[in-house]
Amino acid sequence: MQPLEGIRVVELANNLAGAYAGRLLAGYGADVIKIESASNNAVREAGPFIGDDVDLEKGAFHLHLNANKRSVLGDIDDSNGKQLLAGADILLHSESQVDVERLQEEFPQLVILSVTSWGMTGPCAGFKGEEIIHYAYGGPMSATGNPEKSPLKMGGDVGQYQCGNMAAVAALAALSVVERSGRGVHVDLSNIETQVASIDRRMTYLLYGSYRGENVERTGGYTVSPFPMGCRPASDGHVQVSTLVPWIGRMLATLDDPEMEALYSDPDWITNEDVPVLADAQLLGWTVSNTRQEAMEKAQGNGWPVTAVNAPLDVLNDKHFAEREFFTEAEHPEAGTFRQVGAPVRMTDGWSDRCMAPTLGADTDNVSWNSDRPSVASNEPPTLPLEGVRVLDMTVVWAGPYATQLLGDLGADIVRVDNPWIFPTVTRGLLPRPPQEMVQDLGGIFGGYPDTEPGSRPWNRVALFNAHARNKRSITLDLRKDLGRETFLDLIETCDVMIENNSVDLIDKLGIGWDELHERNPNLILIRMPSVGLSGPYRSYLGFGVNFEALCGLGAIRGYPDADLSENDGVYHMDAASGSAGALAALMALRRREKTGVGELVELSQCENMLNHIG
Known part of the structure; x- marks a missing residue:
């Protein structure tokens, strides 16, 4: 059904x-x-x-x-x-x-x-x-593109x-x-x-403006950083590179470049004004000596988020989507x-193409519905749609948290779980405690602190997180320890839905995979939101929305007609697309559970969902 x-x-x-x-x-x-x-x-x-x-x-x-x-x-x-x-x-x-x-x-x-x-x-x-x-x-749009050109x-x-x-x-x-x-x-x-309410930068930028009293300006164009990232040329096109502090070692292992090793062995590399330009030059030397696919596979083999910038036709022939x-x-x-394109969300007996798009007026003379729909009489005032539903939030960055934000807005009881000993990657800020002098220049995504003051607990003050954190409760558990894991499973017994978008093998490594969760609570709906899917050659690939948008063809169909793709700044439509699809998946699974009485595992490949948007 x-x-x-x-x-x-x-x-x-x-x-x-x-x-x-x-x-x-x-x-x-x-x-x-x-x-x-x-x-x-x-x-x-x-x-x-x-x-x-x-x-x-x-x-x-x-x-x-x-x-x-x-x-x-x-x-x-x-x-x-x-x-x-x-x-x-x-x-x-x-x-x-x-x-x-x-x-x-x-x-x-x-x-x-x-x-x-x-x-x-x-x-x-x-x-x-x-x-x-x-x-x-x-x-x-006002904050998208090159400041020397029109907005994109x-x-x-x-x-x-x-x-x-x-x-x-x-x-x-x-x-x-x-x-x-x-x-x-x-x-x-x-x-x-x-x-206005999109997680693709807009909500964060609006809160940034409220916190700091200023707009986020366009910063596009070819830029360099001590964390090498951006769209860069390859021998047959372009690749999208993302590098954060925890990934510097993975980048160095991939490049195997003594000059890069020397740059980042300096204890003061992060404040060294020469590092951005020197590092970008070494990065370019590597990217142009590899094809898009070679660069992606070498980097991802070391856990460094580099993806090919594909054109839509490239995606049609990509081995990952073919295998799936x-x-x-x-x-x-x-x-x-x-x-x-296929299903944006995979669930048992879910998506089906029963028939092709109809010819105009094909059913004019042969459609009818009975009007005797069952009526519902109730003296109870209408409640929020998801009142009484509890959702366990194990999400990071933007896509997953946006899904749980939407469910919370609809009345669900959202319980967010964080590990107090592990700082979640770019979820509660770029760094746990960014230096005051750095905050001013962190930009619209990471620099949104009230009055540019990170305070004593920066992770609770940053717009990046607070933009989507409304209507949620928060607990901390260390799931690497027996007590934390058992407490988590006790909590699962009281939940209707769990949503997660972590690296694809994490919950299994922690002993809270589908089999363990379903055994403790057969009514639970588990919505997994992997970047590219739970199976296939790229299943373990890492990156942000901008990486996988590039992989899926969106990065190649935007930009200035007179500029190289490397001038494009990062956008994050995939987070907005995935979050709303995650909320839809939860509503569909809850509706079916009302009839079947049992939970289910739902797979939302963020790439496959976004390919439906590209069409």
Whole structure:
């Protein structure tokens, strides 16, 4: 049984965000009927197209976003539309002109999900928006790119896909409220507000501004650092390099360069003003003497986060995704045979491509739903969707913590676990106790301390962490010790969900893998968020969002047309994409558990989820 089986959705979405929300719901089992028009059909009209001509059945966005849906010509006010709404659970629409109040009166138990650029209320309601508008007005575009040039947007339409992810989360959360209270819910989801609240730098930068009273400025362009990192040329393209203090030894082991060894053997290397330029020169000598793949495999073999900067076509032929059988062959009656992306989240009896994207109006004359949906009568006031659900948070950096933040916002009891003796990598700051004189120059991600004062407990003051730490409780346990592990397993017995995004073998090494957790609590849902997957040649590869965005093709489709990719600064869309997908995975698994009574293991490969955003 698919997790969303039995849910009925009427989709009236004429934007990418709404269409992707419908695609996610359909892929996991919901019956999605798309009411369309033969004209003004933005998703079908968007190219590129298979073949040379514009064809509403052969557009890449249509084939990707409308799979598993049925198509009906008409609108929600004709007899067919009204009959469908009478039997629907969710109406997903993207038009600010929809009369929500009238629909609520006519269909009092319906979830109405409005997915628009600016929202349904306010001075900008009804304004048009596009990817670049959403990112410029709501996202961190002002702080992205070279300060000597114009700000940069992200590649493709990934912001709209992020909004679609959030819309799917909102749909399931609202439906759970309706099913308990019997009262319909209207969700007003603004694409721009999903950017304002994005973990991809925006929330951290806003808190930085609040703490320090200043904006984060653009710092892109080719830059050097005592921690060698950035996009660098290879013999056949580029690689993305990330280096932090704990990884200096791994870098040196990979480069096997006496000059680099000498630079970093100096006790004062971190303050030596000559180190950034000298180290970058030695790094370049190594990267250009290797192919992208060679550099990645050599570095990752030593645990140093270096990844290839792939173009989208490179990804289609990559050995890791081939071994995981992520890309599948599709056969469409009009578009022919093509390859398409697979599941953004892997779960037993989860994602299924039951049918290809429908031809326009294919189901107009043969769709109907019974309107006798079971009614729910309750005198209880509506509660938050996840009230009563406990989530154990074993997450690091941004992607995992963003998922638990979203669940906490929806009412879940989030219990965060940290080890008091191990400083989590770039989760509670760059360093446990950054020197005061260093804080001023740490930048927007790491330098967000109130009044630039790290204080006596910097790990509790940094914007990097506090931006996503709301609605959470905190405990400390040393899981390397028997007492810490046993206490953790006792806590697991009281939890509904555990989420983790650590290095892929960590929880097994600590003795808290799936088998141990499931034995202690058969009802537990474990959501694992590995960067590239629990299996495959790259399963143990390390890095940040910027590394794996490069691996998946996003790094190659953004930047200035007159500049080398090495001038691009780091962006972290994968964290935002993964966090919202993690929240969606939890809601789907909890919904299925209500019917089966047992927990499950869910695998969310952050790369595979993001490849759905690249499309």
